Amino acid sequence: MTALAAALASPSLSQVGAIARRAIVRTARQPASVIPPLVFPMALMAVNAAGLDSSTELPGFPTDSFLAFALAVPFIQGALFSTMNAGTDLARDIDTGFVNRLALTAMRDWSLLFGQLSGVVVLGVFQAVFYLSVGLVVGVDFAAGPAGIALLLVYAVIVSLSFGAVGAWLAYRFGSGETIQALFPVLFVFLFISSMNAPRDLIGVEWFRTAATLNPVSYMIEAVRSLIIEGWNWQALGLGFGFTIAIGIVALFLASRALRTRMTRT
Amino acid sequence: MSAAGNGIEVEQLVREYKKGPRAVNGIDLQVAPGEIYGFLGPNGAGKSTTVHVLTTLLPPTSGTARVGGHDVVKEGPKVRSLIGVALQEAALDPLLTGRDHLRLQATLQGVPKERRKVHADELLERVGLADAGDRKVQGYSGGMKRRLDLALALVHLPRILFLDEPTTGLDPQSRTAMWEEVARLRREESVTVFLTTQYLEEADVLADRVGIIDEGKIVAEGTPAALKAEIGRPSVHAIPEHEEDREKIAGFLAQFGEPLATTRDVAVRLRAGLGLTDIVRAVDANGVRIADLELRAPTLDDVFLAKTGRTLEGAQEEAEAEQEERRA
Numbered sequence: 006m007t008a009l010a011a012a013l014a015s016p017s018l019s020q021v022g023a024i025a026r027r028a029i030v031r032t033a034r035q036p037a038s039v040i041p042p043l044v045f046p047m048a049l050m051a052v053n054a055a056g057l058d059s060s061t062e063l064p065g066f067p068t069d070s071f072l073a074f075a076l077a078v079p080f081i082q083g084a085l086f087s088t089m090n091a092g093t094d095l096a097r098d099i100d101t102g103f104v105n106r107l108a109l110t111a112m113r114d115w116s117l118l119f120g121q122l123s124g125v126v127v128l129g130v131f132q133a134v135f136y137l138s139v140g141l142v143v144g145v146d147f148a149a150g151p152a153g154i155a156l157l158l159v160y161a162v163i164v165s166l167s168f169g170a171v172g173a174w175l176a177y178r179f180g181s182g183e184t185i186q187a188l189f190p191v192l193f194v195f196l197f198i199s200s201m202n203a204p205r206d207l208i209g210v211e212w213f214r215t216a217a218t219l220n221p222v223s224y225m226i227e228a229v230r231s232l233i234i235e236g237w238n239w240q241a242l243g244l245g246f247g248f249t250i251a252i253g254i255v256a257l258f259l260a261s262r263a264l265r266t267r268m269t270r271t
Numbered sequence: 272m273s274a275a276g277n278g279i280e281v282e283q284l285v286r287e288y289k290k291g292p293r294a295v296n297g298i299d300l301q302v303a304p305g306e307i308y309g310f311l312g313p314n315g316a317g318k319s320t321t322v323h324v325l326t327t328l329l330p331p332t333s334g335t336a337r338v339g340g341h342d343v344v345k346e347g348p349k350v351r352s353l354i355g356v357a358l359q360e361a362a363l364d365p366l367l368t369g370r371d372h373l374r375l376q377a378t379l380q381g382v383p384k385e386r387r388k389v390h391a392d393e394l395l396e397r398v399g400l401a402d403a404g405d406r407k408v409q410g411y412s413g414g415m416k417r418r419l420d421l422a423l424a425l426v427h428l429p430r431i432l433f434l435d436e437p438t439t440g441l442d443p444q445s446r447t448a449m450w451e452e453v454a455r456l457r458r459e460e461s462v463t464v465f466l467t468t469q470y471l472e473e474a475d476v477l478a479d480r481v482g483i484i485d486e487g488k489i490v491a492e493g494t495p496a497a498l499k500a501e502i503g504r505p506s507v508h509a510i511p512e513h514e515e516d517r518e519k520i521a522g523f524l525a526q527f528g529e530p531l532a533t534t535r536d537v538a539v540r541l542r543a544g545l546g547l548t549d550i551v552r553a554v555d556a557n558g559v560r561i562a563d564l565e566l567r568a569p570t571l572d573d574v575f576l577a578k579t580g581r582t583l584e585g586a587q588e589e590a591e592a593e594q595e596e597r598r599a
Contacts, residue, residue, distance in 0.1 A: 023378035031366040034407070102362030105328055106423070109356050110379035111348065270327045270347055 020112050024120020029127055042086035043135050046079030053202060063207055068234040073145045077229035078201045080161060081222060083132040084168040085192055091125045092172030092185040099180040099267065108270045118264055122169045129165025133158055145233065153232040160229065167253030170260050177263035199223040221248040277304035277339055277430040277463040279325065284334035286320050294320040296487030302465060307457050309478030310467040311571065313586035317487040318467035319359055322435045326356045339431055355429030359436045361420040365409035369400050369419050373426060380427035394422040414445030421452065431463045438473060450477055471571040471583060483575055490578040495571060502569035502577055506531055507550050508538040512560040523557050
């Protein structure tokens with residue numbers, strides 16, 4: 006048996022796989038969890054593209070296709086939906102006692118966290134493929150080419166993992182689906198005060214420009230956007246990946262700490 | 272009796288909640304390997320907290336507990352590998368099928384991959400869910416959920432089984448089916464069973480020994496027969512035909528034994544040497560009419576009453592009222 010096969014057969018990886026499979030199955034069986042993350046970001050993009058298309062004529066606007074400019078937003082918006090779904094599902098498991106059921110097995114604590122997050126990642130990649138496909142169908146050119154598309158999918162993995170970890174932390178910390186749903190609009194504020202609809206240097210209102218500059222979500226959007234409309238902008242990619250990974254590390258740390266408190270088994 | 276093997280040993284176990292009462296208040300108990308131990312008490316008596324401590328879900332505030340020879344605090348993973356648990360709330364995922372649940376549980380419990388499917392089929396068959404195994408749990412009845420919960424607890428062939436009120440809310444048919452399966456597990460597989468219940472009949476029918484818990488303390492322990500024999504004498508229960516005769520009946524019945532606190536009827540625990548005929552004569556002599564007169568052998572409820580001064584039903588109502596008050 007190769008080292009990889011041995012690793013894949015290890016109990017911990019089987020546990021992660023089993024939890025991930027459950028997360029995917031239960032999401033797939035709830036159309037209300039699958040359809041909104043696909044449809045709403047696309048609908049918002051279509052509305053924005055129709056209403057803001059003329060902004061491409063502004064001097065300094067980086068592309069003549071607002072659709073290409075706006076296509077970056079669904080990737081982040083979809084990841085925010087993943088945050089809420091992962092958090093709400095986990096909170097429900099705590100509330101119903103399902104976490105106790107799992108705690109009574111030989112499962113390791115981190116298997117629960119990473120299993121749940123693996124499910125979120127699979128769904129995040131599925132969403133990303135959908136957004137990419139829609140983009141290609143409506144004629145968006147990917148400036149970074151096939152390698153850029155591949156990197157975009159890698160980014161989808163990282164952003165789903167990071168935002169999913171935020172959702173997991175909220176779930177373990179508060180243990181209530183209602184609390185997480187109440188926090189969802191707060192998370193969305195970060196999206197709306199970002200550079201989602203205009204390049205930061207073209208935002209006319211000063212406080213908004215400052216807020217967008219301080220907002221990490223702007224850099225996440227700009228990393229994706231750079232692959233679509235610019236090609237290989239290493240600074241944008243570095244900032245986008247950097248912020249996403251940093252958020253992921255902090256969220257994973259907080260989530261694993263909250264999980265230890267939540268699973269009080271001896 | 273020893274906790275080594277498949278037994279349970281508890282010494283001076285205490286569990287306090289922050290800002291709450293002492294849910295378990297210094298209990299001692301021993302369960303022998305292969306025994307069915309019934310833990311009987313009203314809501315809020317400390318049954319579920321005890322189960323949570325013994326199954327490693329809650330650390331005790333003080334005292335020790337060993338399950339299968341392993342300390343529940345220091346050797347949690349070893350304890351978990353030996354036990355199967357069906358908690359009070361059958362926490363199932365409504366979107367998964369029965370078979371999905373078994374597959375997940377088997378993987379998490381480390382059942383070898385090649386055994387999982389066969390084992391799931393066997394368990395579904397055994398708990399009578401073979402036809403419903405591929406249906407989502409959201410369509411299951413309460414009894415089906417409980418049976419699936421039991422199957423999940425058995426997935427890794429545990430030697431000790433904790434069942435926390437496994438039949439609460441079930442119809443009589445499902446309850447009987449559950450009793451039969453629990454009895455079979457003990458009889459054919461020598462599984463030790465720690466069963467909490469608020470039903471006297473359940474403890475009476477299933478348990479080899481019963482521990483009665485009230486307000487966090489064990490107030491009586493022994494075989495159902497021994498506990499009832501401790502009470503010894505039967506009781507007489509009379510329901511007056513006319514409500515206004517209640518006091519009069521209570522008055523003359525008192526000369527036959529000690530009055531019992533009941534709500535529906537007038538009752539006394541008979542003194543030795545007296546029988547139903549003595550009561551019938553007295554009723555006749557006093558010229559009152561009785562709608563119903565019954566001589567009852569001692570029950571576990573009588574044991575509870577003798578030990579706590581309340582009936583189990585009354586204690587249950589008190590606990591529910593307290594919970595309501597706390598919620599309000």
